[in-house]
Amino acid sequence: MPTCTRNGCGQSFEECANDAMACQYHPGKPEFHEGLKGWTCCKPREHSFDDFLSIKGCQLGPHSSEPKHKDDPFKADLTEHDDVLPEPQPAAAPAAAAPAAKAPEEDPVDEDPAGVAVPEDAKCKRNGCGAAYESDATSRRPEQCQFHPGKAVFHEGTKGWTCCKPRAMDFDEFMRIAGCARGRHLFVGTRRAAQAQVQAPPAQCRRDFYQVGGDVVVSVYAKDIDRAASSVALDADAIRVHLVHGGGSVYDDTIRLFGEIAPGASSFEYLSTKVEIRLAKAAPAPWPVLERDAA
Template identity: 80%
Template structure:
């Protein structure tokens, strides 16, 4: 699958599923100034590079696989801010990186890795959160090997016009080259993380929902604002729908709705809107349903 080249995205995508709301990206340029990091197109400003990489895009649109032009201002604009050190502790470690072996079989023992819990629910397409890895979750069998992830266990260093990582030697002069520096350690992918999984479980809530019927369809609305489209999912079975929504500031809604009647799961669909997810269920029989869930009948 191609990988999206939009700033702030980097996800793999299928052409057939690349609709007008598939990509959440930044239209502006990176801005590193006086220790703060952000994008020229939106307001959030953060202190660390990890937080900068997690700033959600401010624009929705289809994914793109078009390469950036060599004179893309995305590159040039980074150079203006390279003279400002992002964190004092990163500058102090820059000189020490020369002694680091460039390829290590595992991350340093003194920096324990965060790992996904064995029972973590990972939506298809979720991106690995480890530095330098752009893998997307496909299935447990395909994406949960013990050393499938090649990543950087260290932190980003931007110093005197060069960019790199505290854990290995390579240095780059522009941001795109920096993002292509190969990882120097191996571990299992990190799609959720133990801490985030625990926080998500603690914040799990019930969302308001309603439904109505038109012709051969049942329309279900589940209300939630600022839905994270990359972390959320809706799956259809013949007699149930499974909903996983991440919205707001990481609040999680999980539900399995056991339907009154059967549906054609291939003809059913859903759409993320500004205040809700709207789910269209294609009934296999035209008779109206007295209730949405069979357990309530």
């Protein structure tokens, strides 16, 4: 099946089911300014690169598999000017050799445990891969995944990874930088979840809520959430929040709601500094408080 090349999509699709509402994508370009990352076509901004990639598309349309052809205005062919470049001059020997810069430490490479169940339509979580899971026989071979073990780095207009040297000016070109390491695909991940289960110190998270229309929006403020190990369960009269922080601390809370909600019409989203839970009220009456025990 072809893969959609629109920004923010990347899904595989069948031409027979490719209608005018099949693709949710960003028609604009990536925009990075003062540490915030977003798209020129919509307002959401994120600090984390992973959160930026998870910003939902702001426009609907059909999928497209057409390759992107963009001329990079930042690139120039300087070979024709080689004859006018000055000869390099040898640098004066330093009085004392400066200590070599310490290479940035990368996180240990996470691995799926043997026999772990893989969710349907799961994709490899490793940076620069994103391959779709097919079966253990075809998707569990060693050295099959080509990925970046480092983190995304953006500096003075260039984009790259801490684990290798290639840099790009254009965002699409950055996303095409080939991985510099090989290993097995990572569809589930266990390292940080296992650390959290062993340490599991309690965490305190601030929360608030507001009402808009027929919805109640609850925010639980927490940074560096391990999304694979965290969960939010929505029931008709309560919500259960389980958040695992990157450092291993755990936040558990059961909120018994003032009124009933429609779980199927409710949703939640992990953001860089919080979890936002949007609850669809079963009845339109306003809630004076969030929890019925506080009424």
